[in-house]
Amino acid sequence: MSAIALLVVVSLAVVLTRGQPEVLDESTPQGVVQRYSSAVIDGDRATATSYLTEAATTSCRSYPDSGPPPSRVVLISATESGTSAVVKVSVIAAASDGLFGPSEYETEARFSLVKTNGKWLVDQAPYQLLTCTGSAVKQ
């Protein structure tokens, strides 16, 4: 029992004193994915769209918004080959409808990036992290 109490106290101390995620270099594919994902989670569509290629912005308009954004995105791997890159991530969505409190659902997803004018841009984003500017509504 005392071990469980100690575990709870240590967990609370660690989690409550935890800082912000480490910021990656923007010139790397994972750095771009980080900024894009943060913007989507924060609901900042303008910033998110600035990290998309023209093709990705257009194709995005044909998708509806895919529900609430995930709570957390964790890097699994990043592979570069010339002007294209693939970033695999673990997307964690939180749900508050668990039997005894909140629960999480983890899925693996991948970003495809291309290098345009020396800058990495997201060409294909997983459906959980799609964002649309809403310009399709104005047509």
Place this chain on the structure above:
Amino acid sequence: MISQAPATGPGARSIQLTLRRMILYALLFALVIITAVGLSGLLERLFSTGALLASGDVAGLARSLAFTLIGGPLTAVLWWMVWRRLDDAPERTAPAWAVYLSAVYAVSLITAVTALLTTASSFIGRPEPQWYGPLSAGLVWAGIWIWHHWVWRHPVKHPPGLEDVPAITGWVFGLAVAVVSAISALGGLLDVAVRGNASLIAGAPWWQPIVRALVWAVGGAGVWWWHWFRRGGRSVETTLGDVALVGAGIFAAGATALTGAGVVVFVLLRTALDRGGAMSELLAPLGTALASAAVGALVWRYHRVIGTRRSLATRRAGRLVTSGVALAAAASGIGVVINATLATAVSPLAGGGVRTLLLGGVSSLLVGGCTWWFAWNPLQQPGSADAIPPGRRIYLVVFFGISAVVALIALLVIGYRLFEFLLGGSSGAGLLDRVRAPLGLLTAAGLVAAYHFALWRRERARPPGASAGAHAIDRVTLVAPYDTAALSKAVRDATGAKVAVWRRAESGHQALPAGAAVPVEQALVDRVLTALADVTARNVLVVIGPGTGQPAPFEVIPVDMDGRSR
């Protein structure tokens, strides 16, 4: 060459009879439903004739007419045949008859109550309530329910087996409807009190959904009350009655109360330590959670009190179920706390949410852990083998088994992720993030399995005490010439057995008039209890008398009732 015996023996005849009854009652069940659907359709058209301007639903009308005009007469003919045959005792005692009656009773009650409550609630806040369909279905199914209720109470033709099923079905269904609707009504009210009227629909008063839920709650409570008090659901002491009491009144209500309490603590912890989003969003689950905790706890408490009047086995089962639900909540909390702690070791690309996850785990652990502590009482475990209740070992084995299976599945997931990592599929951070949930589950399940396995081994190794056999009696039948409430209570308390009292009615001895109370002397109680302490049979007959002399004569007879179902 093997020759086949002719299928004309008594066994073959019995199989044919059983098969005939099964087909007959299945056909009758189907015909009753077909006729009810047809009649409901016709009645709906009758109700809506004034409201409909034009109707082209020829197919619907044709179906209703076919169902009514073909299904109705066939139902009547088949019912007449069945009713005539029920004069014979073998037909009345056939399981198929009891199953048919229980099934139609349950279906008609659930359909009628649901339809009538839908009708009643559709009038609240709806400018043009569509009541025709639900009312017609409600009236027809209510008629079928009354018909089958009458048969269930028929002095001659009621089925002697499964007599308790209609009452139990009724009170469980009524209780479920009442509890869910009461939580919805009270939750809505508390939500408005906590967050104000958050409705985005203009002109929709906040009280309308609450009153609609209240109508359902009152209807459900009425069904429960009728079956619980008026139809004897409260005093049904059969195995099915005890299972329903423990399953619905203690397990389901306990899980509802614990879940609600867990969410209340979660919201309070988030309000104090994790105010990330808007306050209104944070407090959204609070109203329903408070209502779940309050209503669930009320129902749970009521059935625990009722359970204390049942047999010792039922009381023990109630305590073990309470403990089991609480332990599941606490173990789930431990798993989530470990999961959240491991999440802090990985710096995510984006987002957070670890604090919310941790507080969810802590709240579940707090509520589940406290309840488990009081229900299981780990500091006061049985001292000798005789003090260990029979259900306790089953509980220990079941919990050990379930947690071992959960641990095995978690271990397989961890192994899969680990091999995926070793074969070059992901980074170390990705690996940790993907194994933290199963790792938390594995630790929690491992702790639960280890605790229960250790307890089971320790209790198995304990030597038996002096009072071996004191808990072996399941049922005591007390035959006495006078009321023996004090004696039957003493026997129930001492042995934990169910006690049935039969009054002597032999003509050769002077029996006291019904209701006459003769104080049972303490000496008789002590002598009967001493005699019962030496008995190891599951069923015991205790015969007091004849006569009321001093000391009162009695006889304790162990009875072999093998072959009897209850």
